[in-house]
Amino acid sequence: MEENLSLKERMAEAGFTQAELAEAVNADLRAAGYEGSVSDRTVRNWLTGKTRWPHRRQRAALEAVFNCPAVEMGFVPRRGEPSSPDIPATEETVLRRHFFSVSTGVALAPVAQQRVGASDVQRLLSKFAVLIASDHRYGGKITIETQASALAGEALSLQARGTASQRVRGALYGCAASFTSSAMWAAIDGRRFDAAQRHFDRASSLAVMSGDPTIQFRIWSHAGSLYRHLARPADALAANDVARNLPIARRDPMFASLGHARHAAIHGLTGDTRAVRQALGHAQDALRQADPNEQRPMWLNAFYDQAELENLALAAYLSLGNYEEAEAHAHRSLALVRPEMRRTRAITTTRLAHAQLGQGDLEPAVATAISVPTDPVGQHPRVLGMLSDFGNALHIAAPKSPSTRTWTEYVHASQRNPQ
Template sequence: MDTQRNAAFESLLREHGYTHRGLVKDVNRISARIFGRPGEATDRHVRRWVSGKVRWPTTRYLLPLVEIFDRPPEAMGFVPRGASSRLPVPPPRAADREEDDVRRRTFVVGSTAATVAVVLGLDETPVSGRLTFTDIGRINNAIGRLDAHFNAIGGGPLLTAATAYIDRLRDAVDGCTYGPGVEKALHSSISSLYSSAGWAAHDDGQGDLARLHHAAALQSAILADDRRGQARAWSNLAMQARTEGRHREALQINRAALDSRQARQDPRVAALLHSRLAIGHARAGDYPAAARSVLAAETAHDRFDTAEPAPPWLRFLDAAEIAGLSAIAHRAMGRLPDAEIATAQALQLLAPNMRRNKAYYGVQPAELQVAQGDIARARTTAAAVDTSALSSQHISDRLTHVHRTLTTQEPRP
């Protein structure tokens, strides 16, 4: 097979004054720090990178090269394998791997803000010195763990931790040095964190704070030129407007997000936006448009590339979540039996680790049964909802409202 010499990489070696042997020494040193074992790169590896025989180095050498030259792989002339062009994520350190099970148990039994920060390693992000793409990878790993714990326990203890981590990353913006590529990646990470904090605030019943976080997420995504981050922020702002009863505004925001290039190109983003648009149309009274949006969401879901992993913030969006959002739309349209069927499907499909969503959709059948006058079944359903391991004011308020309503109702004969 014909190969093309990597002139960009060769130019970098000259610009930084590297010999092949000198580069190998630094690559192996950084590889040992990242992966916990000595690197094994040789002069031959460098020759193959320069000649183009190796178009995309293995992660063990690619991450050190990114750190050394402070630019993404493509800017070094490397060509990604397959459809994905994402930078590999650095592995957790050995100590983190050894303590992971203990940390997870600690998190579940002691979910205070201080515990969250320790478990997620939020205090390990540097706020001075040189910031590299390796650091960005670790930051994104921490945010991904934050999102995973939200799905497990809700937003209560995560809100303070997320807000503190935002402050730390903003300190990194001002206190660290970095290249333009790292700068954009850092703003993208901050946008993602703001979105996570917004959801935690929403789950904790703090709507005003949630709106501020979602607006800040949009601003950071714009600074990063992150189209996916912008679509995410717009979607969250639409959800927040709908929660506050501003349905027309929610529809306008949602439509704007759907017109973005990211929504047109990414079926996961499209599925989320169409699902939320369906709810918006339903609550605004446009039932035919709501039904079309439900269908569009399901169609987008069918186009998911299962070989391509979802970004951490979108991992919750699976067949279960699509069914759950469809149930909310059906409920808003007054189609209560359809809503109950879709909710049951969501609960059946939800993964065991999605405890927060299990409780969220677990309350919904009881609400639907109350609305249909099936009080006896609603009592049984509500009693089965387990929120003991959660910290979600939003879910607790809904369940409390159901129980309060049931105390004033008589079972249907």
């Protein structure tokens, strides 16, 4: 197979990722009355040369997106098939020409461009709200990552295919950046760190174009978390400092609190107890000062509160090996966590088991670990990894204890009878 470099270059010029091009092609297919069945795998097959000549409808959609014949995108017609078939102007082709003339600005017909407004932005944000809710219930799923990337593609498609005010254009870039940041977080949560880095590179450039400091804060704060999970504390501190030094963190204590709390979790990796305590103190002070009635982005309202601050403190003290302090924060977090935050509850419970084990409380630690639901949050990559680490630490600490046998039997039974 020969790589399709022409298509790759055109995608780069247009700023399309694979998922975003798939969404753009699907938008055209749906406008023409067909099912939008193109996926990022389809686009990958085009790029690698596995598919050298797409289906006729897909070719027509690609030609509308890039405003050039399929052969100029590097596709090779099958033997005996014309490169530009003479298709009569049926209702399908008329509809497609109309759709792209009004939504992309391509001069296919003298029809006015579609006006993109605040209602289009609100529609995207409504979809985003559903995605955020799913993320906080389960998290880490590749489907969430894919859906977030597709939403970003939808925002960029609107950006490219319609006329809009400068404010709306900024909002669309902001949507694309925020959605890509959610894809980044899903990849971090799912331990797909290479994908997370790619999303970060994309999201950071979109955030700059949006001019929205709240989105820039989110992306750089996520970058700090990415590097923390990769055990790169110096990079994590530097990235989180970018977030903490943005004007929004000085203007709104809620953003400042999150920045300090995540800084504490990073300092835990460095073994700096004083820095952890100082950062947590700043985080708590800022959270007390935050006006609960102030309007903030949905992604921040969806997860950050006293329970999350306690959870980040728990992570910091676990890293320091201060298990008694970690357990206290775990209990406070579990008492406050919202019912819908199922993934967060599972992660906090697993961390509590580690804190109890660190203090030598084998029986309570095993009971806590067993209390983590096996499905669906128990299948979360982070939870699975933490429970596996728990089992390894338990076998090292007390290989022949009754509690260790109980845990081993539980694991074997769970593997035989997954829910």
